Amino acid sequence: MASKDGSHSIQEACAHVTELKERGNRKLAAKDFEGALCIYAEALRDLDALLEPGRGDASSVKQLAAALHSNSAQALMKQKRWLEAIDRCHAALRYDPSHSKSSWRGASCAVEVGMHDVAIAFAENGLLQNPSCAELLDLRSRLGPLSDGDGYGAADYADGGSDDEIHPASWHLPACTREAKRMPLKPGKEKGD
Helix, strand or coil: CCCCCCEHHHHHHHHHHHHHHHHHHHHHCCCCCCHHHHHHHHHHHHHHHHHHCCCCCHHHHHHHHHHHHHHHHHHHCCCCHHHHHHHHHHHHHCCCCCCCCHHHHHHHHHCCCHHHHHHHHHHHHHHHHHCHHHHHHHHHHCCCCCCCCCCCHHHHCCCCCCCCCCCHHHHHHHHHHHHHHHCCCCECCCCCC
C-alpha cells in the first residue's frame, strides 16, 4: 500500500477517504449524527495531505472535500446546529463553488437563524453555478429581495470565497439565537458538566 518513499499513493488515499465518507453516510442514515461527524472529520484530516499543491488530481480531491463538508453540514442540520452547518457549507463551497447541495443547505440554515441576506447569497451562488436547480429556484423565490444595508451578495461566494472574505462573527443574529447560545447544552446540564 505504501510507495517507495513510504507514502500512500494518491489513489489509495482517495479510496480510503471515500470509504470513510461512505461509513459516515451510513451513520448519518442510521441517525447517528455525532458518529457521522466524527468519521467525516477523520476523512477530512486524512484528505488534508492530498490538498497540498502538486499532489494528485486536485479537482477530484476538492470535490471529495466539498462532499465531506456538505455531509457534515447535513449532520449538523439534523441536530439544529445551524451556524456550524453554515460554516461547513461555506467550507464546501470554497472547494467546489458548484456544489449545489451546499448552497441549498447553507441557505436553508441561514433562514433558520434569520440571516436573510446570507441565505440569499448562498441561493444566488448556487443559481450562478446551476441555474436550473429546482430546489434553489424555489428557495430563492421564497426569500424575496435583499434587505437594505451591508448584506452579502452572490459575489461574496462566486469563487468559493475565503475565510478572510466572509466573517460569520459580523452576521447579525436574532436575539433569540444569541440567548440560545447561552442556554445549557442539555436540559439540567451546564457546559462542562
